[in-house]
Amino acid sequence: MPHFLKIRLPLVVCIGMLIHVTGAYAIIDPRFDLDPQTLSGLKGVAKPHHAGGKRSIHTHAKQTSTFAKGGFYTVKAGDNLFKILMRDYGLSNDDAESFIEEIKRENNIYDIKRLKIGQKISVPPLHRRSDGSLILSHDVRSGNIQKSGSNTVPAQSFKLESSIPELSEQEAVARVHDVWNKIIPAQKELQKPLALQTQTFSLTLDPERYPTFARMDGGRIVLDQNGSIPPLVKSLIEDKDTSVRIVTEAPSGTKRFMASMLGAAGFYSVEENFSMEFGVDPKLTVQADFKVEKTADSLIKQEIALVNSGRTSLPSSIGVFLQKEGFSLYEPFATLKPFAQRDSRAIHYISAKKQPEMIDSILSAFSVSSVLGRRIDVFAADNNGICLSVKAERYFERGGQRYVVTIFDGDPINYTLFRILETKGYHVVIIEPQDNFRKMSEKIISRMKIKGVFAQQTLLQDKAAGYSLQMSGFKLDDPLLPGGGMFLTDRPMDRIVKDLFIENGFTIDSQ
Numbered sequence: 001m002p003h004f005l006k007i008r009l010p011l012v013v014c015i016g017m018l019i020h021v022t023g024a025y026a027i028i029d030p031r032f033d034l035d036p037q038t039l040s041g042l043k044g045v046a047k048p049h050h051a052g053g054k055r056s057i058h059t060h061a062k063q064t065s066t067f068a069k070g071g072f073y074t075v076k077a078g079d080n081l082f083k084i085l086m087r088d089y090g091l092s093n094d095d096a097e098s099f100i101e102e103i104k105r106e107n108n109i110y111d112i113k114r115l116k117i118g119q120k121i122s123v124p125p126l127h128r129r130s131d132g133s134l135i136l137s138h139d140v141r142s143g144n145i146q147k148s149g150s151n152t153v154p155a156q157s158f159k160l161e162s163s164i165p166e167l168s169e170q171e172a173v174a175r176v177h178d179v180w181n182k183i184i185p186a187q188k189e190l191q192k193p194l195a196l197q198t199q200t201f202s203l204t205l206d207p208e209r210y211p212t213f214a215r216m217d218g219g220r221i222v223l224d225q226n227g228s229i230p231p232l233v234k235s236l237i238e239d240k241d242t243s244v245r246i247v248t249e250a251p252s253g254t255k256r257f258m259a260s261m262l263g264a265a266g267f268y269s270v271e272e273n274f275s276m277e278f279g280v281d282p283k284l285t286v287q288a289d290f291k292v293e294k295t296a297d298s299l300i301k302q303e304i305a306l307v308n309s310g311r312t313s314l315p316s317s318i319g320v321f322l323q324k325e326g327f328s329l330y331e332p333f334a335t336l337k338p339f340a341q342r343d344s345r346a347i348h349y350i351s352a353k354k355q356p357e358m359i360d361s362i363l364s365a366f367s368v369s370s371v372l373g374r375r376i377d378v379f380a381a382d383n384n385g386i387c388l389s390v391k392a393e394r395y396f397e398r399g400g401q402r403y404v405v406t407i408f409d410g411d412p413i414n415y416t417l418f419r420i421l422e423t424k425g426y427h428v429v430i431i432e433p434q435d436n437f438r439k440m441s442e443k444i445i446s447r448m449k450i451k452g453v454f455a456q457q458t459l460l461q462d463k464a465a466g467y468s469l470q471m472s473g474f475k476l477d478d479p480l481l482p483g484g485g486m487f488l489t490d491r492p493m494d495r496i497v498k499d500l501f502i503e504n505g506f507t508i509d510s511q
Contacts, residue, residue: 075117076117077117081096082096082097169225169250169251169252172251172252172254172332172333173211173223173225173251175332175333176213176251176257176258176261176332177211177213178332179307179330179331179332180213180214180261181214182328182330183292183294183305183307183330184213184214184215184216184265184294185214186213186214187214187218192207193205193206193207194207194210194212194220194222194237194241194244196236196237196240196241198240201236203233203236203237205222209228210222210223210224210229211223213261213265215243215245215264215265215266216265216266216267216294216295217243217266218243219241219242219243219244219245219266220243220244220245221244221245221246221247221261221264221265222237222244222245222246222247223247223261224246224247224248225248225249225250225251226250227248229246234246245264247260247261247264248260249261254309254310254311254333255289255309255310257309258289258290258307258309258332259272259290262290262292262307267292267293267294268293268294268295268296268298269292269293270290270291270292270293271290271291271292272289272290273287273289274287274288274289274290274291274306275287275288276288278321278325278496279494279497281456281470281471281472281491282469282470282471282491282493282494282497283456283469283470283471284318284467284468284469284496284497284500285467285468285469285470286314286318286322286466286467287466287467288306288307288308288329288466289307289308289309289310289466290306290307290308290309291304291305291306292304292305292306292307293305302325302326302327303326303328304326304327304328305327305328305330306322306327306328306329306330307330307331307332308329308330308331308333308334308466309332309333310331310333310334310464310465310466311333311334311335312334312462312464312465313331313334313335313465314329314331314334314465314466314467315465315467315499315500315503315504316503317496317499317500317503318467318496318500321496321499345475345476345483345485345486345487345506346482346483346486346487346506346507346508346509347459347486347487347489347501347506347507347508347509348365348486348487348488348489348509348511349489349490349491349492349493349508349509349510349511350362350365350437350488350489350490350511351490351492351510351511352511355407355431355433355435355440356407358437358440359394359405359407359431359440359444360394361511362437362440362441362444362488362511363394363396363405363444364511365486365488365509365511366398366444366448366450366481367481367482368396368398369396370394370395370396370405371392371394371395371396372393372394373391373392373393374391374392374395375389375390375391375392376389376390376391376392376395376404376421376426377389378390378417378420378421378424388420390417390418390420390421392404392405392406392421393405393406393407394406398448398480399480401427401448402425402426402427403426403427403428403429403447403448404418404421404426404427404428404429405428405429405431405444406418406428406429406430406431407431407433408430408431408432408433415430418430427447427448428447429443429444429447430443431443437490438454438490441454441474441488442454445474445476448478450476450477450478450481451476451477451478452474452475452476452477452478452488453474453475454472454473454474455472455475456470456471456472457470457471457472457473457475457487458470459471459487459501459506460500460501460504469497469500471487471489471491471493471497472489472491473487473488473489473490473491474487474488474489475487476488493508
C-alpha cells in the first residue's frame with residue numbers, strides 16, 4: 001500500500017507514513033513551517049546509509065564532506081586495532097592513539113589488541129578539519145564540529161563491532177520485542193498502529209517500519225531506527241500524544257540503543273554499568289550494562305531487571321543464581337556461548353580440618369603416596385659401631401628426592417634428629433602445632449620447590465560476558481603435576497561456584 005504525505009500545497013512525498021492535513025493553508029507554529037530546502041531533502045532523509053542500519057545524514061557541503069563511504073574490515077591473523085587504523089585507513093600513530101579510548105568507550109572494547117580472526121570492523125565516516133585535526137562522525141551529526149577554515153578535509157573513522165555474525169535490523173528488533181514484552185507486558189491497544197486523528201489532520205505510522213514498544217505509564221515508544229520521520233511530523237506526534245516517545249537509535253548500536261529505549265520507558269530508575277559482588281572468598285563479580293527498577297518498590301520486592309546489550313551471554317548457572325537472588329536477566333542480543341579465559345589447572349579443595357588429615361590431603365593433591373611411621377637408618381651398624389634409626393611420621397619420594405613430614409612436639413631431641421636427617425640428604429618438613437592450611441602448604445611447597453604463592457587468584461574472567469570469580473589459594477606450576485599446574489585451596493565452594501567451574505571445563509577434586 002503506498003504511503004504519502006498530503007498537504008494543501010502542490011507537494012506529494014513518500015515518507016513511509018500516512019498524514020492528511022485539512023483546513024487553513026498557513027501553519028502558525030513556526031516548528032511546522034516548511035523550508036523548501038527541507039522539502040527537497042525529504043527523499044534523502046529516508047535513504048539508509050548502508051546495510052548496517054546507519055542512517056544517512058545530510059549536511060551542507062561547505063561545512064564538511066566525506067570521501068569514504070565506509071564498509072567492513074575483516075580481521076586477519078596478527079592484526080590489532082592500531083595496525084588496522086594506520087595500515088588500512090592511513091591514520092598516523094598520533095591520530096590512531098587519540099581515538100582509541102573513544103572507540104573503546106563507544107563499542108565496549110576492553111582490550112584493543114585481542115581481536116579475533118574473522119571479526120568484522122565497521123568503518124563509518126570520520127572527518128578532518130582544515131587544520132588537519134580529526135573529528136568523529138557522530139560529532140558532525142550532533143553539530144559539534146568546529147570549522148577552522150572555509151572548508152574541511154575529510155578522512156576515515158571506524159567502529160569496532162562484535163565478532164559474531166551480523167544480525168539484521170528486523171531480527172534485532174524482533175529479539176528486543178520479545179524481551180521488552182517480558183519486562184513491560186504490552187496492552188492490546190498498543191499493538192495497533194499509531195494513529196492520530198483531529199479536525200485538521202489524520203496520521204498513521206506503518207507498524208512494520210515504525211514498531212512500537214510499551215511504556216510504564218501505558219504509553220508507547222515508537223522506534224524510528226532509520227531517522228526517517230521528519231521533524232515536523234515528530235512534533236505533531238509528540239504534541240498530540242504526550243505518552244509517545246520516539247527513539248531514533250538503530251539496534252545495531254546495541255548499548256546506545258538499549259540506553260535510549262530504557263530511558264524512554266519511564267522506569268523508576270535505570271543504572272548503567274551496574275556491578276554486583278556475591279560472597280567474599282570465593283567472590284563472584286557480575287556486571288550488567290543496565291539495572292532497571294520498574295517501580296519504587298522493585299528493590300523491596302526483589303523485582304530488579306538486569307539488561308545486557310552484548311552478544312556474549314552469561315553462563316546459564318549465573319542466570320539461575322541471579323534469579324534466586326531476585327534479579328531477572330535479559331540479553332536480547334546474546335547469541336554466543338560463554339567464553340572464559342582460563343588455563344588447564346585442576347582445583348583441589350582441602351576439606352580436612354585436623355592437622356594430620358590436612359597434611360595427608362595436601363600430599364594426595366600432589367599425587368604423593370606417603371608411608372606412615374617408617375624407620376630411617378641414619379647410621380648403620382658397620383659405621384664405627386653406631387646404629388641409629390629415626391622414625392618418620394610421613395615419608396615419601398618425589399622426583400628422585402626423599403622427604404620427611406613430621407609434626408613437632410616440642411622435644412629438642414626430636415628436633416636434633418630431624419636436623420641429622422637433613423645432613424643425610426632428606427628434605428624435612430617440620431609442622432608446628434599452630435600451623436594452619438596456608439602455613440603447612442607453604443612449608444611443603446617450599447621444600448618441594450614448587451612455584452606458587454598464596455593469594456586471592458582470579459580463576460575465571462570473561463570480560464565480554466561480564467563476570468569474574470576470585471578465590472584464595474595456591475596457583476601452582478610444576479612439571480611433575482598433572483597438566484603442569486593446579487590450584488590448591490581450603491575455601492568452601494557454594495553451588496554457583498562449583499557450577500561455574502564445571503561449566504568452564506575445570507575439574508574439582510575434594511580431598
